[in-house]
Amino acid sequence: MDSSRIKIIEVSDLMQTGYSYALSEPAGKNFDPEFKPELSPKMMLALGIFGGKYLTDCTNEFPKDWFIRAKLCHEYHNPELNFFKINASQPLAYWQKKGWIHPADPRGWFQWYCRYYLGRRLGEEDKRQINRWKAMKRHIAQLKINCLKGDLTCRPRQRQALLHWAYDSRKM
Numbered sequence: 001m002d003s004s005r006i007k008i009i010e011v012s013d014l015m016q017t018g019y020s021y022a023l024s025e026p027a028g029k030n031f032d033p034e035f036k037p038e039l040s041p042k043m044m045l046a047l048g049i050f051g052g053k054y055l056t057d058c059t060n061e062f063p064k065d066w067f068i069r070a071k072l073c074h075e076y077h078n079p080e081l082n083f084f085k086i087n088a089s090q091p092l093a094y095w096q097k098k099g100w101i102h103p104a105d106p107r108g109w110f111q112w113y114c115r116y117y118l119g120r121r122l123g124e125e126d127k128r129q130i131n132r133w134k135a136m137k138r139h140i141a142q143l144k145i146n147c148l149k150g151d152l153t154c155r156p157r158q159r160q161a162l163l164h165w166a167y168d169s170r171k172m
Contacts, residue, residue, distance in 0.1 A: 009118070014057045015106045023119035027063075031116075035130045037166030041114045045070035049164050050089055051077035054110055062114055083170070084152070088160035100132070109133070113166060136165045143172045 011019040028040065039047070045055070045066055052073035059067050071081040079087040095101050095108050102125050105111040112129045116122075139158045147154030152170065159169035 025119040038168040052081035084156040
């Protein structure tokens with residue numbers, strides 16, 4: 001992207017204020033060649049992920065059309081909003097304890113992915129998150145071993161977790 005066209009995003013939400021980042025790539029383009037998500041953030045939000053609790057106070061940061069069909073619940077984590085109607089999440093405190101939260105993205109992987117999708121690049125942090133995304137393939141292997149293709153009732157928790165990581169488990 002031409003440096004005269006770099007856009008700066010100012011963040012002000014319940015978890016982050018005074019943070020800004022540059023969009024150096026066009027939205028949805030120029031991903032690392034090893035990173036091939038099957039779902040965009042907009043698609044994920046419309047399908048139902050993270051019990052609807054994710055990004056409810058961040059609607060000003062991201063494109064408005066991401067939220068038109070998003071299944072959200074500002075008040076609490078509601079597994080009924082998830083595509084598979086099951087809780088497949090760990091609380092944020094768990095992720096923090098594991099050291100998986102980067103200061104730039106205090107909400108974790110999905111926040112990183114939303115910002116990456118928009119065009120932000122963070123070098124080493126991008127590599128770390130992409131490696132975490134690739135590690136989710138072990139769940140795909142479990143579905144292939146244990147489930148008939150298209151049987152959405154088989155291993156719904158793993159299927160929901162894969163949706164959280166931009167893998168379209170409805171097609172597995």
